[in-house]
Amino acid sequence: MAACGLDFGTSNTTLGRTRDGRPALVPLEGRHLTVPSAIFFAPGATPIIGRAATEAYVEGVPGRLMRSLKSVLGSGLVEETTPLGRERLRFRDVIARYLAAVKARAEQEAGTGFDTVVHGRPVHFVDGDPEGDRKAETTLREIAESIGFRTVSFQYEPIAAALDYEQSVRSEEIALIADIGGGTSDFSIVRLSPERHARAERADDILANDGVRIGGTDFDRMLSLGTVMPLLGLGSPMKRGDLAVPNAYFHDLATWSSINRLYNPKTLREIEETRRDAARPELIDRLYSVVEAERGHGLAIAVEGAKIGASDTGAATLDLDFVERGLGAAVDRGSLGAQTGSLAERIAERVGRCLAQAGIGAERIDALFLTGGSTGLPHVRAALTACVPGARVVAGDTFGSVGVGLTIEAARRDA
Known part of the structure; x- marks a missing residue:
């Protein structure tokens, strides 16, 4: 063993x-x-x-x-x-x-x-x-x-x-470690060196730890709510013009861990009732078809793919043909940043808290070490590097x- x-x-x-x-x-x-x-x-x-x-x-x-x-x-x-x-x-x-x-x-x-x-x-x-x-x-x-x-x-x-x-x-250095994963963003400020690496006890080398529950799935959710869910009726009016379509279905559908909650007869009945009173029932028809066919994860996969594509190449097409022929949306770095910029700002704010906890200024950080899939998002990386502008960036x-x-x-x- x-x-x-x-x-x-x-x-x-x-x-x-x-x-x-x-x-x-x-x-x-x-x-x-x-x-x-x-x-x-x-x-x-x-x-x-x-x-x-x-x-x-x-x-x-x-x-x-x-x-x-x-x-x-x-x-x-x-x-x-x-x-x-x-x-x-x-x-x-x-x-x-x-x-x-x-x-x-x-x-x-x-x-x-x-x-x-x-x-x-x-x-x-x-x-x-x-x-x-x-x-x-x-x-x-x-x-x-x-x-x-x-x-x-x-x-x-x-x-x-x-x-x-x-x-x-x-050689000895102080590093800010940024791990921006699928569910959380975590930071440590650590004193590192070849000699210290051999030590069994490292508590004195850890200057600060902090984190926030924001990760790649949150970027997916915000992008989905801003780009995809309006195509399924989010924000559209009811026949009674001072009301909008209930938004709980869309938030569940945009959240990886909540999608399966929708797959039940009660939810389908509620969506049917909403359709009858919706000013744009054709949009609610799309929502109904996704939930009835249990294709919510297909939406999430498409959004995730568009997020990665826009990050890597600058632009991507969000293909929703499986929902309705010809349905889709364009996503580029600008729209991705517009939909999810507040998340990047909150991540950067947590870096500031971590520096304060360590009791050091940004100029003391020698290296910014990046890991986790969401460090590939250009506006997230930019927000992190702006926190410690003098640090060497290590991927x-x-x-x-x-x-x-x-x-x-x-x-x-x-x-």
């Missing part, structure tokens, strides 16, 4: 182990070192995870897709149940099934069992709620123990990323740095 580092992320998951004295991520889906944090339940079949789960959903296989599982930790949702075929499962049990499948794949690939884990965790699972934060970690610990880990400990994700970055550091492994750092920490704790 061996120790591992497990980065269970909102969007992607990695698991690492020490091999020949070096941390190494274990392939979890074919040659891929990451596996998307998604699980698909088909009637009468074993659940499938990762890319295969999303592919099954896109191909129209009957069943239910669940993504962004981590986002329910720290909320009341984690103990709620959801219908999956003929059974109802608590969300915590869905997470357990997903992580059990990840653990089994890693053990098969590594040729050994894992009984000790250092779990990554955000600085705050829940903003401004210490009790909710404690409950989230306790839940994740209980899940880890339920799937066969006998020893479970935790490390902040930005600290783990710092341990990965420190492997390349050649880490977008999806692997935290997992590698957790593996380094696992080896230390298991020594």
